[in-house]
Amino acid sequence: MNSEKTIKHHIYVLGLSLILLTLFAKYNYDSLDVVEEVSAEVNNIIFENIKYYEDEISGSLPVKNCWNFLEENATLLLNNRNIRSISITDNKKVVCSSINLLNGMELNFTKEETGKIRFFYISKTPYSDSINQKNMEAFLIKISYTPTYSTIIGLYPESLTEVIDDYSEYDVYVNFENVVLYKDKMVGKNNALEGKSLYEVKYNISPYLFFKYVIINHSFVIIFWTLLYLFIVRVKSPIFDKFTISYWDINKAIKRRHFHPYLQPVFDINGTLVGAEVLARWVHPTKGVIPPASFIEEVEANGKIREITQILMQKCSTHLRNVEFTRKGGFHLGFNVCAIQFDSNLLYEDIVLLQKELSSKPILIVLEITERQEFESKLFSSYINKLKDKDIKIALDDFGTGHCSMKYLINSSIDIIKIDRTFVKTISEGPNTHVLDAIINLANATNTEILAEGVENKEQFEYLYANNVMHYQGFYFDEPMPIEEFIGKYLS
Ligand code: C2E
Ligand code: CA
Ligand code: CA
DSSP, rough: HHHHHHHHHHHHHHHHHHHHHHHHHHHHHHHHHHHHHHHHHHHHHHHHHHHHHHHGGGGSOOOOOOHHHHHHTHHHHHHHEEEEEEEEEEEEEEEESHHHHHGTTBBOOOOOOOOOOEEEESSSSSSSSSOOOTTEEEEEEEEEOOSSEEEEEEEEEHHHHHHHHHHTTTTEEEEOEEEESSSSSSEOOOOOOOOSOOOEEEEOOHHHHHHHHHHHHHHHHHHHHHHHHHHHHHHTOOOHHHHHHHHHHHHHHHHHHOOOEEEEEETTTTTTTEEEEEEEEEEETTTTEGGGTTTTTHHHHHHHHHHHHHHHHHHHHHHHOOOOOOOSSOOOEEEEEOOOGGGGSSSHHHHHHHHHTTTTEEEEEEEEEOOOOOOEEEEHHHHHHHHHHOOOOOEEEEETTTSSSHHHHHSOOOOOOOHHHHHHHHHHHHHSSSSHHHHHHHHHHHHOOOOOOOOOOOOHHHHHHHHOOOOOTTTOOOEEEHHHHHIIIIII
16 A cells, blocks of 8 residues: 555654664763763863972972973973973073973063963964974963963873864864864864863764764664564564554545445345445545445544544435435435444434434434444443434344344344344355344344345345345345445435
């Protein structure tokens, strides 16, 4: 079915969206984790050096002998691969630097503030570093120890870019005093950082990186879902089919009123037409006429049958209102109803309306009740009584096939018993007619009218005739047909 396919397709897309949404939430959550990790690493790089300064260097200020000082603090310079240089300034003048050239140089910093720490980027240091002559960039940690002294620790920019690069699946960036460090670029900025922080780590969600993350880490979930979907589509799962074909398609068909009454005539023992049974047909625009076997069980279970019965009643009313009933006697119009319809007043209201609309016609409405669902007996009896007050006739359909036909026959005022065709079949196809005979006897004993359904041949008819069965329905007489055709053939 076409729409079945679309529904399945929708379900696949829905599942995929849910997976992506979940992964997106996880990615977001993971990004926050990465922010914390990057933060901790940057913190480490900066404060490890500050701590060293506070613990070791500050004790030897002012610097008397630069060479001794550098030698003493060689551990900091040699052990920490992030450090490019270390310089001590006194009144903005470099008094001791690991880069010899800087000694004596005047720096144009603003006034020192005791205890103030700055961390910033410079694209061009006044000196090249000893390892890479071309590399002029640096991050500087400037610690103002007193209004006079300060220490400037220069860091290789790589020490920070590497931290971000380690998390290639996330778009994490670090906001510094004068630059923002992104994965692949450094952007200058003017706005200050909040509070006294030296840096802030943040993240963006980049669609590209998110999909990369999904593919690298979670593609198996998507593959699994796709395989499951293909499996469900290929292997016709009854649960899936029930859900897909029926619910959406039936809903749509109800809205578009694609259900149509087909009428099968009922005759009396003399071959006179006495009525008809209304049988639902789903007239699908592309699939054609769909028999009730494909949908009735589903709609009876989910309650949609209420709306279908209503459509059938309305269409019968529209067609029969224009018929001139010239023939003698009443005409029984039978509708099939099930237990769920007795749960609300809708059925009653629909019937009363139908009766009103057809009040000028000699039409008697019959309700054919099946036992596919059990009736709540107390409610059922009062509903039946209410209907009987309106001159509605009640027929027990498929008599003998359910589990409690007898109960209803005894407890309620049933007008007609419809002998199920499985019993009629026993006339010509055996094993024996015991049950059929018993049903006929029971009906006679309770003064209930009998209608034999599914009469397919002469032999069956003659047997029933001989047993005083008064009404007949079946292919031997005629098949169900669209109401327009029925009117043309039997009522004109
Ligand atoms: P049912 O009420 O027992 O209706 C009689 C079914 O037997 C109809 O099948 C009819 O076409 C078929 N039939 C009539 N004469 C013969 C015959 O001589 N031989 C054979 N083999 N079959 C014959 P249909 O129209 O397919 O309906 C099937 C069932 O669907 C109905 O059985 C009824 O239980 C249910 N149904 C149909 N319309 C409605 C409806 O509007 N509401 C509810 N609740 N059920 C409906
Ligand atoms: Ca019926
Ligand atoms: Ca029946």
